[in-house]
Amino acid sequence: SAVISQKPSRDICQRGTSLTIQCQVDSQVTMMFWYRQQPGQSLTLIATANQGSEATYESGFVIDKFPISRPNLTFSTLTVSNMSPEDSSIYLCSVGQETNYGYTFGSGTRLTVV
Amino acid sequence: SQQGEEDPQALSIQEGENATMNCSYKTSINNLQWYRQNSGRGLVHLILIRSNEREKHSGRLRVTLDTSKKSSSLLITASRAADTASYFCATDKGGYQKVTFGTGTKLQVIP
Numbered sequence: 001s002a003v004i005s006q007k008p009s010r011d012i013c014q015r016g017t018s019l020t021i022q023c024q025v026d027s028q029v030t031m032m033f034w035y036r037q038q039p040g041q042s043l044t045l046i047a048t049a050n051q052g053s054e055a056t057y058e059s060g061f062v063i064d065k066f067p068i069s070r071p072n073l074t075f076s077t078l079t080v081s082n083m084s085p086e087d088s089s090i091y092l093c094s095v096g097q098e099t100n101y102g103y104t105f106g107s108g109t110r111l112t113v114v
Numbered sequence: 115s116q117q118g119e120e121d122p123q124a125l126s127i128q129e130g131e132n133a134t135m136n137c138s139y140k141t142s143i144n145n146l147q148w149y150r151q152n153s154g155r156g157l158v159h160l161i162l163i164r165s166n167e168r169e170k171h172s173g174r175l176r177v178t179l180d181t182s183k184k185s186s187s188l189l190i191t192a193s194r195a196a197d198t199a200s201y202f203c204a205t206d207k208g209g210y211q212k213v214t215f216g217t218g219t220k221l222q223v224i225p
Contacts, residue, residue, distance in 0.1 A: 006156070033212065042202060043157075043215040092156060096213070102147055102159035103204075103213055 002027050002095050006106030013083055013113050020079045021109045023093035028073035033103070034066070037090040046091075049076050083113045118203045118216025126222040133190045135219040137203035138183075144208030146179055148188050151200045151218075160188075160201075195225045 003026040013019050023032065031050060035043040046066055047055040055068040070076045080087055090110050096103035118139045127133055137146070145164055149157040163170045163179045163186070170177045176189040190197055203216040 001159075004156075042218050045212055045214070048212060094157075094213075102162050103157075104159065105149075105157040107156040 001102075002029060002104045004093060004095060004104055004106040006093055006109060008109055009107060010110040011112070013111065015084050015113055017083055018079055018081045019083065019111060020077050021091055021093070022077050023075070023106050025074045025095055029095040030073070031096060032070060032076045033094040033096075034068060034076075034078045035092045035094060037092065037108075039089070043092065046078070080111065083111075085113045087111065088113045118205060118214070120201075120203060120216045120219045122219060123217070124220045124222070126224065127193055129193060129195055129223055129225050131193055133193050133197070133221055133223070135188045135201055135203075135221070137186045137188070137216050139186075139203075139205050139216070140184065142207070143181075143205040144211070145206050146177075146186050147204045147206070147213070148175075148177060148186075149202045149204060149215075151202065153199075157202070190221075193221075193223045195223050197221060198223045 005024045007022050033048055034046040036046055037043050045058050046061045047057045049055045049068050049070040051070050051073050065081055067079045090108045092108045093106045094103045118137045120137045145162055147162045148160045150160055151157050161172045161177050163177050174191045179186045200218045200220045202218045204213045206213045
């Protein structure tokens, strides 16, 4: 299965600033997914990123707040823009060539906004 | 909203005992998966069961699926302290469809 390198692993940011999270995959994958996990909660899908097309956002998430890039089949970034304390969460990327075989997750980025 | 609801929300057992977690979901699925998460880190895929399967084993893990009741269970036998983690069920509709996660069960195994 694919191996994902996610950076940074954690960060403490000032409100109003932006943070870009990177995910690098060791193989080419069609779909990449970005999730948010608020403290003590389950995972919520933010968006699905396809190479060469705009990301598809889930209800409650917008491109201006969470812009995503997918320049090639091995890399994606998620930016958390104009941060507020409510954005404090773990953000995870995930890949899966075909759901029948399960998904691989990055190690997560623990974001704290102060 | 979450697709799956899991119970119990938290479970504390002694090492060596079995742990059972249940997951219920609302709509039809293609696959149901179970994941483990240690201390808020990345998720590890444990096992996947297809909608036409009823039971699956992997080492100390046993998963059952009842599509008529829209429910699944994960059994961990002979638990170890290292099994302490949060466990999530996740459902999908196959192909490249997104995966939707349940609410999770926090398992503590006491040495």
